[in-house]
């Protein structure tokens with residue numbers, strides 16, 4: 529089931545374990561639950577773990593070491609350098625911090641977390657090349673890079689990944705970024721694959737979704753005062769999709785998360801579907817997601833159900849704000 533990841537020599541599971549929630553991104557979190565979640569994800573058959581220095585200011589990386597440090601040789605670890613740290617010296621220092629947090633002497637895949645307009649991309653990529661030559665990272669890439677940013681990154685040489693938001697509720701990458709990645713042979717790592725839990729089959733209505741997560745562009749900005757965007761959202765189209773998903777759950781006998789993940793796996797250029805969990809029990813459910821696949825007619829029905837929302841949200845690949853990516 530594991531396959532070679534793009535132009536790298538990494539052999540990875542189709543589901544990537546997302547370590548952000550375990551560091552408290554979704555509210556109060558017991559450390560014992562985060563550790564169980566990581567170990568059960570590994571027991572379920574996942575070998576690919578995605579973290580970042582920004583998740584809990586290094587705590588997420590430390591948790592990964594604590595939970596699975598003794599399995600290092602079995603793991604493929606991706607981490608990301610935070611946006612303010614993209615000047616070359618800052619990248620080198622950030623990587624050393626991450627290596628220490630992770631208790632390892634190499635990171636398999638290292639990404640620029642978001643573009644930083646104040647630092648020439650060439651300089652940041654130069655630092656990544658240096659880290660690769662030194663053996664501190666094995667491969668590198670980018671995250672949250674839109675179409676023009678991808679052109680710039682590709683012109684500077686070998687890019688092994690673009691990690692972007694992609695799921696049934698947010699398909700902005702399909703307009704330009706996904707075809708570009710496909711043409712260049714750059715795998716996409718999809719994040720928020722379960723739309724922060726909305727696609728985990730717990731909500732009948734968008735109105736029931738926790739208000740602190742209702743801050744993406746699909747929701748009306750008045751729901752959450754700290755929302756980055758200031759728009760009315762596209763909740764009607766979102767609810768239409770949620771209703772269609774529940775109908776397909778009934779018709780197929782598949783869970784909503786199986787439908788969501790099967791759909792992502794079927795899309796072009798997808799090299800890894802990142803899913804986060806909060807505890808051991810949720811992680812045990814990942815085994816089914818590793819195997820999830822759906823009939824072509826079901827995949828087609830999913831695509832059609834989310835087409836109106838795709839049109840309403842447009843091509844800006846930023847799930848939270850507008851005009852920050854390009």
Ligand SMILES: NC(=O)c1ccc[n+]([C@@H]2O[C@H](COP(=O)([O-])OP(=O)(O)OC[C@H]3O[C@@H](n4cnc5c(N)ncnc54)[C@H](OP(=O)(O)O)[C@@H]3O)[C@@H](O)[C@H]2O)c1
Nearest residue numbers: 546547548719720721722723724725728802803804810813
């Ligand atoms: N590059 C970037 O800028 C970026 C940005 C965001 C995320 N990411 C990556 O993507 C990863 C995943 O995205 P995400 O954290 O946004 O969330 P996600 O994977 O879309 O959703 C995670 C949530 O789904 C729910 N869930 C998962 N399995 C479940 C199960 N078996 N039963 C019930 N509920 C279940 C949990 O909700 P509850 O909390 O309600 O239990 C969990 O917190 C992150 O950890 C991170 O690695 C990257």
